[in-house]
Amino acid sequence: MRKILVAYFSASGVTKGVAQRLAKVAGADLFEIRPAVPYTQADLNWTDKKSRSSVEMNDPFSRPEIAEKLPNMADYDTVFVGFPIWWYVAPHIINTFVESYDLSGKTLVAFATSGGSGIGKTVEKLKKLYSDVNWKDGKLLNIISDKELTDWASKF
Numbered sequence: 453m454r455k456i457l458v459a460y461f462s463a464s465g466v467t468k469g470v471a472q473r474l475a476k477v478a479g480a481d482l483f484e485i486r487p488a489v490p491y492t493q494a495d496l497n498w499t500d501k502k503s504r505s506s507v508e509m510n511d512p513f514s515r516p517e518i519a520e521k522l523p524n525m526a527d528y529d530t531v532f533v534g535f536p537i538w539w540y541v542a543p544h545i546i547n548t549f550v551e552s553y554d555l556s557g558k559t560l561v562a563f564a565t566s567g568g569s570g571i572g573k574t575v576e577k578l579k580k581l582y583s584d585v586n587w588k589d590g591k592l593l594n595i596i597s598d599k600e601l602t603d604w605a606s607k608f
Contacts, residue, residue, distance in 0.1 A: 454529045454530065455481075455527055455528050455529055455530075456478050456479065456480035456481070456528065456529070456530045456531075456532070457480055457481050457482075457483060457522075457525075457528040457530070457531045457532070458471050458474050458475040458478065458480045458481070458482050458483070458531075458532045458534065459483040459484075459485055459522070459531055459532070459533050459534070459549065460482075460483075460484060460485060460532075460533070460534035460535065461484075461485040461486075461487075461534070461535045461536075461543060461545050461546060461549070462484070462534075462535075462536065463491055463496055463505075463536055463543075464496075464536070466536065466565045466594075467534050467535060467536050467564070467565045468484070470534060470563065470565055470593045470594075470596075471484075471532075471534045471563075473598065473601060474532060474534070474563065474593070474601060474605060477598060477601050477602040477605055478532070478602075478605040478606075480532065481528075483522050485518060485535075485545060485546070485549050486518065486519040486520070487516050487517065487518065487519060487545055488516070488517035488518060488519045489516075489517070491504065491505065492504075498538075498539075505538060505543070508543070508544050509538055509539045509541075509543070509544065511544075514544045515544060515545075515547055515548040516543075516544055516545045516548055517548065518545065518548050518549060518552065521552055521553075522553075525553045525554075525555075528558060529558060529559065530558065530559045530560075530561065530608050531555070531558055531559070531560050531561070532560075532561045532562075532563055532605070532608075533546060533549070533550070533560055533561070533562050533563070534562075534563045534564065534565075534593075535562075535564055535565075536564065536565050536566065536567075537564050537565070537566035537569050537570075537571065537572070537574065537592075540569055540572050540573075540574070541572070541573075541574050541577055542562070542564070542574050542577075542578060546578075547581065550578070550581075550582055550585065555582075555584075555585045556584060556585075557586075558585070558586065559586045559588060559608060560585050560586065560587050561587075561588045561590060561608050562574060562575050562578060562587070562588075562590030562591075563590055563591055563592075563593045564590060564591075564592050564593065565592070565593060565594050566592060566594060570592055571590055571592040574590065575587055575589055575590040588607075588608055591604060
């Protein structure tokens, strides 16, 4: 039987809510990608070029440390990876997550939330960085009904 994981990073709770709904409709386990050092409101101030998130996103090699690793990644066949869009791409903590595991043979499906932009070329960039991973096209899930969410998730 296929085993599914919904792993997500949520800075404000929006992505968390979508991830919980997705896990429920997909019959998946849920894992929160938490930073070792939690983000404060000041850290998330994208208008401040010196804020933690701005500094991280301006450094393509930034890999914020994750608080804990999932001990049983090998058990999963499909992994939905969720995050808010930051600076038109996935936050670098998603790179940390992907680089923390052997994901060969797994299907990864990105999903995102955003306050103003689309998912854009986020998945394309992840595919370039991690070409050995079987990435499927992602989707922005800001406003989606349970039926639409179920229909989309069942494709994978």
